[in-house]
Amino acid sequence: xxxxxxxxxxxxxxxxxxxxxxxxxxxxxxxxxxxxxxxxxxxxxxxxxxxxxxxxxxxxxxxxxxxxxxxxxxxxxxxxxxxxxxxxxxxxxxxxxxxxxxxxxxxxxxxxxxxxxxxxxxxxxxxxxxxxxxxxxxxxxxxxxxxxxxxxxxxxxxxxxxxxxxxxxxxxxxxxxxxxxxxxxxxxxxxxxxxxxxxxxxxxxxxxxxxxxxxxxxxxxxxxxxxxxxxxxxxxxxxxxxxxxxxxxxxxxxxxxxxxxxxxxxxxxxxxxxxxxxxxxxxxxxxxxxxxxxxxxxxxxxxxxxxxxxxxxxxxxxxxxxxxxxxxxxxxxxxxxxxxxxxxxxxxxxxxxxxxxxxxxxxxxxxxxxxxxxxxxxxxxxxxxxxxxxxxxxxxxxxxxxxxxxxxxxxxxxxxxxxxxxxxxxxxxxxxxxxxxxxxxxxxxxxxxxxxxxxxxxxxxxxxxxxxxxxxxxxxxxxxxxxxxxxxxxxxxxxxxxxxxxxxxxxxxxxxxxxxxxxxxxxxxxxxxxxxxxxxxxxxxxxxxxxxxxxxxxxxxxxxxxxxxxxxxxxxxxxxxxxxxxxxxxxxx
Numbered sequence: 001x002x003x004x005x006x007x008x009x010x011x012x013x014x015x016x017x018x019x020x021x022x023x024x025x026x027x028x029x030x031x032x033x034x035x036x037x038x039x040x041x042x043x044x045x046x047x048x049x050x051x052x053x054x055x056x057x058x059x060x061x062x063x064x065x066x067x068x069x070x071x072x073x074x075x076x077x078x079x080x081x082x083x084x085x086x087x088x089x090x091x092x093x094x095x096x097x098x099x100x101x102x103x104x105x106x107x108x109x110x111x112x113x114x115x116x117x118x119x120x121x122x123x124x125x126x127x128x129x130x131x132x133x134x135x136x137x138x139x140x141x142x143x144x145x146x147x148x149x150x151x152x153x154x155x156x157x158x159x160x161x162x163x164x165x166x167x168x169x170x171x172x173x174x175x176x177x178x179x180x181x182x183x184x185x186x187x188x189x190x191x192x193x194x195x196x197x198x199x200x201x202x203x204x205x206x207x208x209x210x211x212x213x214x215x216x217x218x219x220x221x222x223x224x225x226x227x228x229x230x231x232x233x234x235x236x237x238x239x240x241x242x243x244x245x246x247x248x249x250x251x252x253x254x255x256x257x258x259x260x261x262x263x264x265x266x267x268x269x270x271x272x273x274x275x276x277x278x279x280x281x282x283x284x285x286x287x288x289x290x291x292x293x294x295x296x297x298x299x300x301x302x303x304x305x306x307x308x309x310x311x312x313x314x315x316x317x318x319x320x321x322x323x324x325x326x327x328x329x330x331x332x333x334x335x336x337x338x339x340x341x342x343x344x345x346x347x348x349x350x351x352x353x354x355x356x357x358x359x360x361x362x363x364x365x366x367x368x369x370x371x372x373x374x375x376x377x378x379x380x381x382x383x384x385x386x387x388x389x390x391x392x393x394x395x396x397x398x399x400x401x402x403x404x405x406x407x408x409x410x411x412x413x414x415x416x417x418x419x420x421x422x423x424x425x426x427x428x429x430x431x432x433x434x435x436x437x438x439x440x441x442x443x444x445x446x447x448x449x450x451x452x453x454x455x456x457x458x459x460x461x462x463x464x465x466x467x468x469x470x471x472x473x474x475x476x477x478x479x480x481x482x483x484x485x486x487x488x489x490x491x492x493x494x495x496x497x498x499x500x501x502x503x504x505x506x507x508x509x510x511x512x513x514x515x516x517x518x519x520x521x522x523x524x525x526x527x528x529x530x531x532x533x534x535x536x537x538x539x540x541x542x543x544x545x546x547x548x549x550x551x552x553x554x555x556x557x558x559x560x561x562x563x564x565x566x567x568x569x570x571x572x573x574x575x576x577x578x579x580x581x582x583x584x585x586x587x588x589x
Contacts, residue, residue: 029124029168030082031067031214032116033057035100036131038073038107045132045174045203047244051097052274053130053207058093059277060211060239061085066122069093072112073104074138082119107133109182110154113169117162124166126214129186130207131171134179155185163190170210172197193315193401195382204241204274205297205353209384209401212299213315218307219397220300221388225290227300229253229283230394235303238278241295248276248294253286296355299399306331308389308396317350317383318407318423320376320482321475325361327387328369329396335368344391346370350402353382358404363387376480377404407482408433408471413453417467417487421450428452430474437467437489456489464488 035050054069061067067089068082079096083089109131116127135154139146159169170192173183180196187194193213195206220227220236229236240248250258250267260276263269270277311326325348329336336344346363358379363372377383387398407423408431419433428446435442435454445453459465469484 029066029126029214030121031061031065031126031128032070032082032119033067033128034070034072034112034116034130036073036107036133037071037100037102037104038131038133038136039103039105040107040133042101042103047274048101049203049274050100050130052272053203054097054100055094055272056204056207056275057211058090060208060215062215065215068116068119069096070112070116071096071099072108072115074106074108075104076108076111076115078115078119082121106138107131107136108150109133109135110150110158113154113162113186114158117158117165117167117169124168125162127167127169127192128207128210128214129169129171129183130203131183132174132178134182151179151182155182155189159186159189168192170213171195172203172206172210187403188316188405191315194403195401205295206382208239208241208297208299209382212399213401216398216400217301218304219399220302221395221397222290222296222298222300225292225294226287227289228287228393228395229285230304231285232306232394233283233285233302233304236280236283237301238276238280238290239299239301240276240278240290241298242275242293244273246293248290248292250278251289251291253284253288304396306336306396308387308398310387310398313385313400313402315402317377317402317404319378319380319404320407320473320480321423322376323374325363325372325374325387326369327363327389327398329389338365338367341365341368341370344370344389346372346387346389348372348374348388349386350374350377350383350404351386352379353384358383380404380406406484407473408484410469410484410487416453416455418447419444419452419454419469419484425475426450426473432472434470434472435467438465442467459489 035054041050057067057069063085065085066082067085068078069080071077071079079099080089080092109129113127113129117125135147135151137143137146137150162169167190169186169190171183171187172195173180174197183196184194186192193210195202195209197203197206220229220233238250242248247260252258258264258267258269260269260271263278266281268279306329309328309330313325314323317323327346327348329341329344335341342365344365347360348363349360350358352358358377359375361372361374363370374385381404383402383404385400385402389396405422407426408419408421411418411420421427421431427450433444433452435444437456442454442456445455447453454467456467465488467487467489469486471482471484473480473482
C-alpha cells in the first residue's frame with residue numbers, strides 16, 4: 001500500500017473521480033510544475049517530500065485538464081510534456097519520483113522559468129516553481145556578476161513579459177537558503193501565490209494550497225478530527241496529511257472502523273508516505289471521526305448538492321484594506337432562488353496558517369447572492385480565506401490560500417528612511433503619511449511614484465528611539481487609517497524594526513550593515529513602582545498620543561485605561577496609610 005503500482009494507480013483514479021467533475025469545469029489553464037533538483041535539495045528536503053509533492057500533484061490535478069512537469073538544476077528538462085491528465089499521464093508522473101533525487105550542482109531558475117513559461121500553450125499558463133535555492137550558475141570567472149545578471153533579467157524582462165501573456169507564477173521557497181525576495185517578486189508580478197516554507201514539513205501544505213487555488217472544490221469542515229455528512233453528499237474524498245509511519249483509522253456513524261489495509265468497495269484507501277487518499281462512496285449521514293495524529297491542514301472534498309460558489313478572489317491582500325466578497329449557492333449548475341438562498345447563512349473568515357483568526361464578516365443576502373466586506377488584516381503573511389455556508393446542520397466550505405502583504409513598507413537608505421507602496425493603488429494623490437519622533441512630527445517628502453522619504457535628525461544618547469509611522473488613504477469613498485510597523489533609530493541614525501512587532505511584521509535592514517541594539521531590560525520593580533513609573537510617563541504619552549491620534553477613538557480607550565491605573569494607584573496608597581495607622585492587637589483567648 002505504500003508504493004504506487006498498477007493497483008495503486010487504479011485506486012487513485014477511483015479516489016479522484018469524486019472531485020474531478022467539480023474541479024475540472026473550472027480549470028482552463030495549462031499547469032506546469034517546476035521541481036528544483038539542485039544539490040542543496042538533498043539537505044533541505046531530507047525526508048524526500050518533493051516525491052510526496054509529486055504524488056500529491058498526480059492525485060489532485062483533475063482528469064481532462066492539461067499539465068506538465070519540468071526538472072531543473074544546472075540544466076532544464078521537460079520531463080513530462082504538457083498533455084491531458086488521464087491514467088497514463090498520472091502513471092508517467094509517478095514514475096518521475098526517483099529522478100527528483102538525481103541532484104545537479106547548480107540552479108538556473110531563469111532558464112527553467114523561460115522553458116516552462118514560453119513553451120507552446122493553447123491558453124493561459126500556471127507555473128508552480130518549487131525551489132530551495134537562489135540563482136546559482138556555473139562560471140569560470142566573475143560568477144557573482146553572472147548570477148546577478150540572470151536574476152535581473154528574470155525579474156525585469158522575463159517575468160513582466162510572461163505576465164503580459166497571461167502566465168501566472170506561483171512559488172514555493174524554502175526559507176533557509178532561498179532568495180525570498182526573488183520568489184515574492186516573481187509571484188506578485190503575475191498575480192500568483194508565494195509560500196515560504198520554514199521546513200520540509202510545510203512543503204505539502206504549501207503545495208496543496210497552490211493546487212487548491214488552481215483547482216478549487218467544495219469541502220466539508222474538519223474540526224478536531226470530526227466531520228458531519230449530510231443527506232446531500234453523494235461522495236467524499238479525504239486528503240489526510242500525517243507524519244510518516246502514522247496509521248489513521250476512520251470511524252463511521254455506525255461505529256465501524258476502517259483502516260488502510262482493510263478498505264472495502266465503498267471505501268477505497270491509498271496510503272502514501274506522508275498522506276492518505278480515501279474515497280467514500282455514498283457516505284452514511286451523521287458524524288464521522290478520524291483517529292490518529294492528523295494534520296489540521298487535511299481536506300475533505302465532496303460531491304454534493306447544493307454547492308458553494310464565489311466571485312474570483314485575489315491572490316494578494318494588503319494590510320488595512322477591506323475585501324468585497326460575493327458568493328452564492330447552486331444546484332445542478334443553477335443559482336438557488338432568492339427564497340431558497342434566504343434559508344442559508346454565509347460567513348467569511350481570514351485565518352493564519354495555524355488557524356488563528358485574522359478577520360471575519362457575515363455575508364448578507366441580496367436576491368440570489370450574498371455580499372459582504374471582510375475587514376483588512378493587521379498582520380502580513382500567508383493566510384487562508386474560508387467561505388462557509390450553513391443551514392440546518394448542512395455545511396459547505398470553499399478555502400483559498402492568499403498572501404497578505406503590507407500596504408506600505410519601509411526601506412533603509414544610507415541617508416534616511418524610504419517608504420514604498422506595495423499596494424498598486426496607492427500614490428501621492430490619495431495617500432498621506434505621518435512620522436513622529438519623540439512626539440515631534442517629521443517631514444515626509446514625496447519622491448518617485450509610490451515612494452516617500454524621511455530624513456530623521458541625529459539622535460542624542462545611546463538608547464534606541466521609536467519612529468512612529470501612520471498613513472491615511474482615500475479609498476473607494478472612505479478614508480482608511482493604516483498603522484505601519486514602527487522603526488527604531490539610535491544615535492547614529494542606524495535603522496532596525498522594533499522587535500515587539502512580531503514575526504509577521506516587516507523586516508528592515510540596518511543602515512551601514514548594522515542593527516541598533518535594544519536597550520537593556522529594566523531592573524525588576526514592584527507593582528507600585530511600575531504604576532508610579534507609568535503615571536510619571538503619562539504627560540509625555542498623552543502629548544504624543546494627542547498629536548498622532550487626536551481624532552482616533554482608540555485614544556479615548558487608552559485614556560480610560562490610564563485613569564483606571566490612577567484609581568488603582570490611589571487606592572493602594574490609601575490602603576498602605578490605613579495599615580500603618582491601625583494599632584497592633586495583642587493575641588487573646
